[in-house]
Amino acid sequence: MRTGVLYLNPYGAIGGAERALLELLGELDRTRFAPVVVLGEDGPLATELEKQGIETIVEPFSSPPLYRLAWPSTLARLARAAWRIRRLARERRPRILHCGDVLGLLLLVAARPRGTRIVCQLNYLGGAPRRWALAALALPAVHRLLAVSAQQPEQLGPAPSLLAGRTSVVPPGIRVESFAGGNPRELRQALGLTEDVPLVGLVARYDTWKGHGVFLEAAVRIRKSRAGVRFVMVGGDLDGRPLPHLRRYRDQVLRRRRELQLEEAVAVLGHRDDVPAVLAGLDVLVCPSDHEPFGMIVLEALAAGTPVVASDSGGPAEILEPDRSGLLFPTGDARALAEAVIRVLEDDGLRARLAEGGRRRVRERFASARYARDVEALYAGLA
Structure with a gap:
C-alpha cells in the first residue's frame, strides 16, 4: 500500500522553493508514495504539476502580511481554509503532511487529522518577531524539520532548539x-x-x-x-x-x-x-x-x-x-x-x-x- 503525502503550498507562481518541489515530485517513487498537492492559488505551478501527473487541488488561501494576522477577517479566512484542508486530508488519508512556509505550517497544525506526521521544510523565516512567535507556536507539532543547508539552522534562530533531534539537512537537487x-x-x-x-x-x-x-x-x-x-x-x-x-x-x-x-x-x-x-x-x-x-x-x-x-x-x-x-x-x-x-x-x-x-x-x-x-x-x- 502506498504512503499518501499531502503537500501544501500557498503560491501558484514558481520560485526557488517551488522549483525544488517540482524536482522532488518528478523523482518521487510513486510505487511507494501517493502525492497530492494543495495550492493556495492557481497559476503556473499547477500547470507544471499536472504535466507530471500529480493530483493538484486549488483551495484558495493567501499569505497575509503579518500585521493582519490578528484581524478578525484574516483569522476567519484562515480558519475556513484550515477546515477545508482538514476535510481534504480526511478524504485522502495521507500519512505525511509536507509544507514549506509558516502559513502552511499553521494551517497543517490546525487541520492535521490524528495519526498524520508533519514535515516542515522552512526555506526562510526572516527576522520579524511576530513570525518567530508564530513559528514557536507551531514548530513543537512538527515531526521533522528539513533544513536545505547545514547553515540554515543557525539562520532559523531559536527554531532548532524547538526541534532538538528532529532536524535533518536535505539539500534540494536538480536534473x-x-x-x-x-x-x-x-x-x-x-x-x-x-x-x-x-x-x-x-x-x-x-x-x-x-x-x-x-x-x-x-x-x-x-x-x-x-x-x-x-x-x-x-x-x-x-x-x-x-x-x-x-x-x-x-x-x-x-x-x-x-x-x-x-x-x-x-x-x-x-x-x-x-x-x-x-x-x-x-x-x-x-x-x-x-x-x-x-x-x-x-x-x-x-x-x-x-x-x-x-x-x-x-x-x-x-x-x-x-x-x-x-x-x-x-x-x-x-x-x-x-x-x-x-x-x-x-x-x-x-x-x-x-x-x-x-x-x-x-x-x-x-x-x-x-x-x-x-x-x-x-x-x-x-x-
Whole structure:
C-alpha cells in the first residue's frame, strides 16, 4: 500500500522553493508514495504539476502580511481554509503532511487529522518577531524539520532548539539535463546584445535580502575597468502582488540604478519562465544574497555551465567549491564581487574550469534523484 503525502503550498507562481518541489515530485517513487498537492492559488505551478501527473487541488488561501494576522477577517479566512484542508486530508488519508512556509505550517497544525506526521521544510523565516512567535507556536507539532543547508539552522534562530533531534539537512537537487542546451541567443536578442558582449546577471525576485544593491555597486566598479560589460537583473514578484515593503524595496533598487547612472548598462527584465535560456545567455551569474537559505538558481547555473560568483554565506557557500565549481566573495563586499567577476571574464581557462566543475558538482552532490531518495527515506522513517 502506498504512503499518501499531502503537500501544501500557498503560491501558484514558481520560485526557488517551488522549483525544488517540482524536482522532488518528478523523482518521487510513486510505487511507494501517493502525492497530492494543495495550492493556495492557481497559476503556473499547477500547470507544471499536472504535466507530471500529480493530483493538484486549488483551495484558495493567501499569505497575509503579518500585521493582519490578528484581524478578525484574516483569522476567519484562515480558519475556513484550515477546515477545508482538514476535510481534504480526511478524504485522502495521507500519512505525511509536507509544507514549506509558516502559513502552511499553521494551517497543517490546525487541520492535521490524528495519526498524520508533519514535515516542515522552512526555506526562510526572516527576522520579524511576530513570525518567530508564530513559528514557536507551531514548530513543537512538527515531526521533522528539513533544513536545505547545514547553515540554515543557525539562520532559523531559536527554531532548532524547538526541534532538538528532529532536524535533518536535505539539500534540494536538480536534473542537469534540464538546464543543458539552453539557447543563449534568446536572452541576448531580448536585450539587443550580440554574442561577443560580456553579460553578467542577477536572477532573483525582489526581496530585501537578495543583494540587488551590492550587484549595482559592483557593476559600477566593473565598468571602470571593463566599460563594455553589460548587466541584467531578471526577476519579479512571486505572486504578482508584492507586499508594501517589497514594493518599496523594488522601487529603491530601481532608484539606485538611476542614481548610479546605470540605466543603459543594467537592463531590467521581469519574471522569466525560460530559465535555461536565461542562464545560457549569461557569461557570469551573480548571487549576492546576504543570507540565501539554499540557492536553486546557483544549482541551475552550474548545470547550465554558467560560471557563478556568490556570497560566502548560506547555501551557496556549501554548494560551491572555490576555484573549482564557482567563486565566493565576502557577503556584502561590492569591491570583492567586482574583482571576482572581472577575474572570470578575463580568464578563459578559469571559465572553462568552473563550467566543467559546476556540472560535475551537480551530478555528484545535487542530483534530483539523490534528493528524492533522501526525502523518501525520511518519509519512510515517519510512516
